[in-house]
Amino acid sequence: MQNIHTLLTAKTIVPVEPENTVLQDHSIAINNGRIVDICPAKQAAQLYTPQSHFEYEHHILMPGLINAHTHAAMALLRGVASDMPLMQWLQEHIWPIEQQWVNEQFVQDGSELAIAEMLRGGITCFSDMYFYPEVTARVASAIGMRAVIGMIVLEFPTMYASSPDEYLSKGLALYDRYKSDPLISNVFAPHAPYTVSDATFAKLNSYANELDTAIHMHVHETRDEIETSIKEHNKRPLARLDDLGIVSPDLLAVHMTQLLPEEIERVAEAGVTVVHCPQSNLKLASGFCPVQELKQHNTRVIIGTDSCASNDDLNMFAELKIAALLAKGVSRDATAFTAQQSIRAATIDAAQALGIADETGSLQVNKSADVIAVRCDSVESQPMYDLFGHLAYSTDRSRVTDVFVAGRQLLRDRSLTSVSEDEIITKAKRWKENISSNHG
Amino acid sequence: MQNIHTLLTAKTIVPVEPENTVLQDHSIAINNGRIVDICPAKQAAQLYTPQSHFEYEHHILMPGLINAHTHAAMALLRGVASDMPLMQWLQEHIWPIEQQWVNEQFVQDGSELAIAEMLRGGITCFSDMYFYPEVTARVASAIGMRAVIGMIVLEFPTMYASSPDEYLSKGLALYDRYKSDPLISNVFAPHAPYTVSDATFAKLNSYANELDTAIHMHVHETRDEIETSIKEHNKRPLARLDDLGIVSPDLLAVHMTQLLPEEIERVAEAGVTVVHCPQSNLKLASGFCPVQELKQHNTRVIIGTDSCASNDDLNMFAELKIAALLAKGVSRDATAFTAQQSIRAATIDAAQALGIADETGSLQVNKSADVIAVRCDSVESQPMYDLFGHLAYSTDRSRVTDVFVAGRQLLRDRSLTSVSEDEIITKAKRWKENISSNHG
Numbered sequence: 055m056q057n058i059h060t061l062l063t064a065k066t067i068v069p070v071e072p073e074n075t076v077l078q079d080h081s082i083a084i085n086n087g088r089i090v091d092i093c094p095a096k097q098a099a100q101l102y103t104p105q106s107h108f109e110y111e112h113h114i115l116m117p118g119l120i121n122a123h124t125h126a127a128m129a130l131l132r133g134v135a136s137d138m139p140l141m142q143w144l145q146e147h148i149w150p151i152e153q154q155w156v157n158e159q160f161v162q163d164g165s166e167l168a169i170a171e172m173l174r175g176g177i178t179c180f181s182d183m184y185f186y187p188e189v190t191a192r193v194a195s196a197i198g199m200r201a202v203i204g205m206i207v208l209e210f211p212t213m214y215a216s217s218p219d220e221y222l223s224k225g226l227a228l229y230d231r232y233k234s235d236p237l238i239s240n241v242f243a244p245h246a247p248y249t250v251s252d253a254t255f256a257k258l259n260s261y262a263n264e265l266d267t268a269i270h271m272h273v274h275e276t277r278d279e280i281e282t283s284i285k286e287h288n289k290r291p292l293a294r295l296d297d298l299g300i301v302s303p304d305l306l307a308v309h310m311t312q313l314l315p316e317e318i319e320r321v322a323e324a325g326v327t328v329v330h331c332p333q334s335n336l337k338l339a340s341g342f343c344p345v346q347e348l349k350q351h352n353t354r355v356i357i358g359t360d361s362c363a364s365n366d367d368l369n370m371f372a373e374l375k376i377a378a379l380l381a382k383g384v385s386r387d388a389t390a391f392t393a394q395q396s397i398r399a400a401t402i403d404a405a406q407a408l409g410i411a412d413e414t415g416s417l418q419v420n421k422s423a424d425v426i427a428v429r430c431d432s433v434e435s436q437p438m439y440d441l442f443g444h445l446a447y448s449t450d451r452s453r454v455t456d457v458f459v460a461g462r463q464l465l466r467d468r469s470l471t472s473v474s475e476d477e478i479i480t481k482a483k484r485w486k487e488n489i490s491s492n493h494g
Numbered sequence: 495m496q497n498i499h500t501l502l503t504a505k506t507i508v509p510v511e512p513e514n515t516v517l518q519d520h521s522i523a524i525n526n527g528r529i530v531d532i533c534p535a536k537q538a539a540q541l542y543t544p545q546s547h548f549e550y551e552h553h554i555l556m557p558g559l560i561n562a563h564t565h566a567a568m569a570l571l572r573g574v575a576s577d578m579p580l581m582q583w584l585q586e587h588i589w590p591i592e593q594q595w596v597n598e599q600f601v602q603d604g605s606e607l608a609i610a611e612m613l614r615g616g617i618t619c620f621s622d623m624y625f626y627p628e629v630t631a632r633v634a635s636a637i638g639m640r641a642v643i644g645m646i647v648l649e650f651p652t653m654y655a656s657s658p659d660e661y662l663s664k665g666l667a668l669y670d671r672y673k674s675d676p677l678i679s680n681v682f683a684p685h686a687p688y689t690v691s692d693a694t695f696a697k698l699n700s701y702a703n704e705l706d707t708a709i710h711m712h713v714h715e716t717r718d719e720i721e722t723s724i725k726e727h728n729k730r731p732l733a734r735l736d737d738l739g740i741v742s743p744d745l746l747a748v749h750m751t752q753l754l755p756e757e758i759e760r761v762a763e764a765g766v767t768v769v770h771c772p773q774s775n776l777k778l779a780s781g782f783c784p785v786q787e788l789k790q791h792n793t794r795v796i797i798g799t800d801s802c803a804s805n806d807d808l809n810m811f812a813e814l815k816i817a818a819l820l821a822k823g824v825s826r827d828a829t830a831f832t833a834q835q836s837i838r839a840a841t842i843d844a845a846q847a848l849g850i851a852d853e854t855g856s857l858q859v860n861k862s863a864d865v866i867a868v869r870c871d872s873v874e875s876q877p878m879y880d881l882f883g884h885l886a887y888s889t890d891r892s893r894v895t896d897v898f899v900a901g902r903q904l905l906r907d908r909s910l911t912s913v914s915e916d917e918i919i920t921k922a923k924r925w926k927e928n929i930s931s932n933h934g
Contacts, residue, residue, distance in 0.1 A: 139829065
């Protein structure tokens with residue numbers, strides 16, 4: 055008998071890898087935060103003496119979901135303005151509020167709120183782009199959440215940094231600080247082609263090559279972005295990025311709602327990953343990402359919620375459902391983006407794109423134990439014919455009862471263990487009072 | 495002091511009518527199932543002695559949602575087949591399963607499952623189209639749920655009826671039986687233009703005129719439907735229905751994803767109501783209902799989940815969110831189908847279209863007390879800037895804790911009061927075992 059920290063035993067386990075696999079009556083043995091074995095429950099009972107044994111008779115266990123694009127701290131701006139065009143939304147609401155209110159405290163309280171919501175919805179990792187990324191990294195690490203933190207870069211000064219060089223140096227300091235934190239990794243996060251200059255892109259790209267990190271950026275979000283680029287640079291944003299050497303397997307291109315056939319081919323050839331945020335694209339009427347065509351060209355498509363200001367939640371079960379449904383609708387092909395593809399997009403595909411597939415994205419021996427338990431004993435969960443279809447199309451996030459990240463239980467029977475929900479709510483209400491009294 | 499049955503006191507009430515109204519610290523006085531007063535809580539405390547007093551410190555009270563198109567009993571086929579084209583889905587899966595399994599017991603158990611799910615998600619009324627409608631009516635009435643039951647009519651024989659006349663006579667018997675049930679009303683429900691003959695439409699339409707009932711029908715769901723009609727009738731389905739006198743304010747046309755500009759005008763002129771089922775249309779890749787154009791022409795658009803076989807849930811909070819988001823995406827106009835419009839579509843607009851606006855669809859004196867309580871003290875519900883935006887874009891149905899229909903509490907702190915959830919689940923699992931063992 056081997057002593058281990060934790061044993062999770064479940065009626066049903068969907069490990070995601072190997073593909074198309076459902077394990078019945080199996081156990082996941084966890085030691086020092088890592089999966090050391092996955093085997094039939096009877097065998098596990100003979101092999102392991104766990105400090106904690108969780109038995110899930112009515113649950114599906116699966117890898118935690120990965121939210122591949124968000125601005126976590128903007129959870130404090132959940133639904134602050136709706137039903138208006140993108141530029142009015144940004145110029146009259148989001149940007150003035152950010153300018154007035156965003157500081158380290160805002161990012162701390164907003165990141166806590168977002169991480170609390172994400173964990174309660176079965177998300178165990180998020181890829182973030184926002185100001186004061188070192189604060190979001192600190193909060194995620196303290197709560198025990200996995201995060202890929204973007205080293206944000208903009209051309210213009212903000213409260214966070216006064217020049218592109220200052221953004222970059224703050225980003226590099228963040229990178230150095232979290233190099234040895236197993237929960238935090240970093241990628242460069244230039245905001246968008248229209249907010250970063252060629253010179254800054256060149257500098258950033260050489261750092262990214264040196265550190266071998268990905269580049270996470272909004273690309274081709276709106277028609278307006280394309281038109282502006284043609285006016286200013288005489289080329290479309292993607293072509294400009296290509297000339298700068300940024301269109302590569304390291305690029306995580308978020309949104310991509312405006313793509314010509316030759317751009318779809320170029321993106322595939324270059325090995326770019328597309329980060330699809332269907333609900334945000336719909337709400338801001340940005341356009342449709344051609345998911346099915348991208349996938350037919352073997353481009354990896356992963357999924358993000360975008361921020362709470364344009365969604366207005368951080369619900370990856372809802373997002374992956376809409377991603378699958380919308381891909382079918384837009385391509386007029388009901389076979390597009392299947393249930394299993396959408397589950398993979400929200401787990402293993404995202405982990406691969408973010409460079410953390412050795413750690414997370416599937417339940418496999420040697421990976422970190424990033425596991426969620428989805429309860430299946432309510433009327434909403436019956437009957438259940440196909441597990442992948444059920445997870446993709448019929449799963450309310452509120453059915454996630456337990457969440458483990460690196461073997462540590464962060465959600466227990468719907469309650470967070472490492473942070474106070476009451477305090478988070480109190481702080482969110484206070485921010486809302488302040489922001490409302492000075493806006494609108 | 496007046497003795498009344500129930501007093502509901504809440505921090506926040508969204509009555510839907512009057513429009514754009516939010517009541518703070520008000521009470522709803524209920525007697526004999528009807529709303530007798532809505533007034534400030536302090537005043538209510540001086541006026542009424544209730545048998546039961548519910549105090550909702552952390553909830554929003556609002557009218558129950560109306561699911562304007564479903565096939566409730568198909569809840570037993572939740573997700574039975576996914577990710578395939580409509581005709582393969584119907585011909586290889588849905589129809590063979592229905593032919594083998596659908597009987598009165600199936601409809602009873604399926605309707606119970608669906609009603610349980612709907613009540614737990616804040617739906618207090620549904621408009622149904624399925625075989626054995628008298629069984630669904632009986633189940634709804636017994637549970638205490640409001641329902642508009644379709645008198646289904648098809649040209650071809652099924653297990654339920656052998657000829658159009660038998661469908662009609664069974665429908666009329668149903669109508670007579672439930673005439674005096676305050677919870678149940680009836681409309682005619684010819685399945686679709688392609689499954690009902692001109693002669694049957696003529697007969698049905700004269701009954702509908704005589705009884706002054708609406709006609710609930712799938713219309714222009716797919717491109718294939720249009721092409722078939724042109725081949726067989728030398729006209730598009732809507733033109734054919736128009737020639738038959740069916741395009742009128744009494745028509746509830748479900749789906750309507752294939753509309754020419756002149757059809758959008760004709761529908762508006764005739765006063766047709768469009769029942770939009772966005773998730774089903776997406777999943778089956780049927781096309782996009784032009785919601786924004788319809789609304790610009792002052793056509794009433796209401797919302798349905800369609801059945802669990804093509805969605806795969808009966809979640810009206812999700813459906814109204816997607817309806818609003820998709821309308822923006824399809825019209826490329828972020829101002830389309832606002833939060834408040836989508837809430838109204840799922841409440842008062844639906845009640846008006848279904849002919850039950852005297853009873854339900856808003857919280858107003860003299861109406862039936864069809865009320866839901868949405869909890870707002872979780873991290874997912876904070877911060878809350880705009881109530882309509884919050885209800886439309888940020889509300890998980892699992893936050894519905896209490897549901898009243900005609901003043902009777904059917905959901906109490908997430909538990910159903912008038913039906914056994916355990917028994918419903920057990921029966922659903924048994925159906926699934928049987929169906930799976932004989933299919934696929």
